[in-house]
Amino acid sequence: MHTPTLATIAPHRSGSPEPHGVPGRVAEISSIDLPQPRDVTSPEFNQMKRHLLDVVHREVAAGAAET
Numbered sequence: 176m177h178t179p180t181l182a183t184i185a186p187h188r189s190g191s192p193e194p195h196g197v198p199g200r201v202a203e204i205s206s207i208d209l210p211q212p213r214d215v216t217s218p219e220f221n222q223m224k225r226h227l228l229d230v231v232h233r234e235v236a237a238g239a240a241e242t
Contacts (some may be wrong), residue, residue, distance in 0.1 A: 202234045 205227065213220055 203230050205230075 205223070207223055208224065209217075211217055215221075
C-alpha cells in the first residue's frame, strides 16, 4: 500500500501493513465496497480512509510499545 488514499481508490480489498512489524506482514485485509470510480469526497470513502489510517497508527503504536 502506498498511501491510505491510494489504497482506498484502486482496489476492492486492501492490506494494511505493520510498519514496525515483520517486513511484508499484513495487519488487516479490508474489503472496499465502494463504487468505481471512487468519489474521494464521499463520506464513505473518507470513513474507509480513516479506518486504514487507524490500522496503521495502531500498528505503529504497538511497535513502539514493544521497543
